[in-house]
Amino acid sequence: MTTPTPLAVVTGPSRGIGRATALALAARRTRLALVGRASDELESVLVECTEAGSPEARLFPTDLRDLEATARAGAAVLRELGVPDVVIHNAGVVHRRSVEELDLELFREQLDVNLGAPYALTRALLPALRAAGRGRILFVGSISGTLGTPRLSAYCASKWGVIGFMKSLAEEISDSGLMTCAILPGSVPTRMLEGSGFPPRMTTEDVARTLTFFALDAPLAHNGAVVEMFGV
Numbered sequence: 001m002t003t004p005t006p007l008a009v010v011t012g013p014s015r016g017i018g019r020a021t022a023l024a025l026a027a028r029r030t031r032l033a034l035v036g037r038a039s040d041e042l043e044s045v046l047v048e049c050t051e052a053g054s055p056e057a058r059l060f061p062t063d064l065r066d067l068e069a070t071a072r073a074g075a076a077v078l079r080e081l082g083v084p085d086v087v088i089h090n091a092g093v094v095h096r097r098s099v100e101e102l103d104l105e106l107f108r109e110q111l112d113v114n115l116g117a118p119y120a121l122t123r124a125l126l127p128a129l130r131a132a133g134r135g136r137i138l139f140v141g142s143i144s145g146t147l148g149t150p151r152l153s154a155y156c157a158s159k160w161g162v163i164g165f166m167k168s169l170a171e172e173i174s175d176s177g178l179m180t181c182a183i184l185p186g187s188v189p190t191r192m193l194e195g196s197g198f199p200p201r202m203t204t205e206d207v208a209r210t211l212t213f214f215a216l217d218a219p220l221a222h223n224g225a226v227v228e229m230f231g232v
């Protein structure tokens with residue numbers, strides 16, 4: 001059950017899928033905690049969310065490569081806005097490199113932002129969600145989390161990891177009033193897709209609408225679901 005003005009945490013809302021999702025939630029009068037790296041783009045999204053109908057939108061500037069800072073952002077959300085109804089782990093990064101070209105720094109960045117940050121933020125929020133007996137924890141995975149792709153080893157590993165993490169979390173939170181699921185988009189025309197050679201198969205709004213459904217409307221019986229969006 002969501003509260004009349006639900007609070008949603010969205011990571012990586014500065015552009016792309018995260019921005020579209022924040023705006024879609026704002027249009028449903030959701031309060032928003034926007035967690036992302038400080039930038040002019042992020043500031044603009046904050047204004048756009050208010051204009052789109054969010055009664056309260058706040059920035060929590062965080063570099064999600066830093067997992068301790070990510071946990072602190074979760075604590076700040078609880079302190080300043082209260083217990084969220086929805087958490088959307090959207091932020092992601094890709095570096096296209098063969099395994100030989102993939103140095104430790106780029107490997108770690110993809111694992112930390114794509115998998116470590118969702119872990120750190122979930123862990124920071126979970127006790128409060130459990131105490132409240134409600135909360136939806138959504139992960140933006142990828143079709144890349146179901147297959148292997150040349151020059152995407154770390155990205156694919158992080159997205160396979162997201163599914164394993166979510167599935168285990170789903171088992172841990174069943175019967176608690178909470179739910180979790182993962183949305184796996186195919187190719188979406190965002191900055192991340194640039195230079196990939198993959199043609200877009202859906203819009204950012206398609207993914208945002210799907211996330212909004214699971215954030216606000218879907219039955220909790222979807223706990224543990226993996227929703228593949230191959231596109232058209």
Ligand SMILES: NC(=O)c1ccc[n+]([C@@H]2O[C@H](COP(=O)([O-])OP(=O)(O)OC[C@H]3O[C@@H](n4cnc5c(N)ncnc54)[C@H](OP(=O)(O)O)[C@@H]3O)[C@@H](O)[C@H]2O)c1
Nearest residue numbers: 012014016017037063064090091092142187188190191192
């Ligand atoms: N586009 C696709 O085809 C596609 C397909 C499947 C899944 N996905 C997934 O969809 C999600 C959103 O991606 P997108 O396509 O919208 O890409 P995007 O336009 O590149 O947006 C990525 C977002 O993640 C944020 N981010 C990256 N590194 C960060 C860091 N260290 N700290 C804080 N924020 C960080 C970016 O913020 P900054 O402005 O600070 O960089 C940006 O807001 C990702 O999880 C991605 O893996 C995308």
